[in-house]
């Protein structure tokens with residue numbers, strides 16, 4: 444699933460490539476990607492709208508349109524946006540038939556196009572989503588703000604201080620990993636980066652959050668920022684399906700230390716990485732470097 448670094452990568456790309464353009468028309472290959480209203484209504488409402496800006500909150504992407512409307516997008520498991528020239532051809536099944544960008548056509552992960560926005564700059568904005576869990580909602584500013592208010596602080600916002608993180612940990616008696624992944628407590632961290640942050644901090648994913656020491660909290664705070672920053676610089680992790688708006692992979696996967704490295708040596712001690720399940724999610728850690736605190 445795209446996490447903060449992947450959604451941030453897409454946001455930065457779209458910010459450069461589509462802001463200031465107008466939506467000429469929208470084609471749906473899978474109309475149900477638009478939630479709450481019929482696709483025909485959606486299509487009519489966004490036609491002619493200008494794209495004012497693109498932002499990210501937690502793992503949500505928000506495209507602000509003229510006329511007080513916003514596209515609220517969650518990429519869920521496998522959603523990602525691509526930009527191509529308007530003369531590109533896409534089959535009814537959502538596969539690229541003809542495009543100037545070879546990345547789009549050659550990579551299987553890009554061949555599940557569900558919706559295409561035609562823009563007035565001669566480009567298209569297309570979303571591929573193999574699993575069909577991604578969605579787009581058309582919302583006004585109030586609906587948008589009410590929805591986004593439910594999220595915890597952004598890791599790079601001024602309100603997210605070490606003291607704030609300590610208070611969040613102290614408020615819960617649950618596994619440290621569950622706290623990191625709870626979007627109402629901290630925004631944007633998912634399975635990949637929670638495993639990497641806890642390994643770098645030498646904290647066991649099942650350690651009880653309220654019992655973590657000040658030193659543990661300090662380490663986790665530092666590593667949340669460090670891991671996410673490097674992952675953004677590396678344009679995300681593409682060990683699975685994530686691709687950027689050029690249809691290219693991110694390279695953070697090459698740097699990962701434990702995520703999906705079961706039985707491979709821990710880079711810190713050389714012992715084997717273990718896999719357990721925490722909150723229903725596959726969790727990777729080093730039992731030597733990360734001791735559980737009950």
Ligand SMILES: [Zn+2]
Nearest residue numbers: 709712729732
């Ligand atoms: Zn180790």
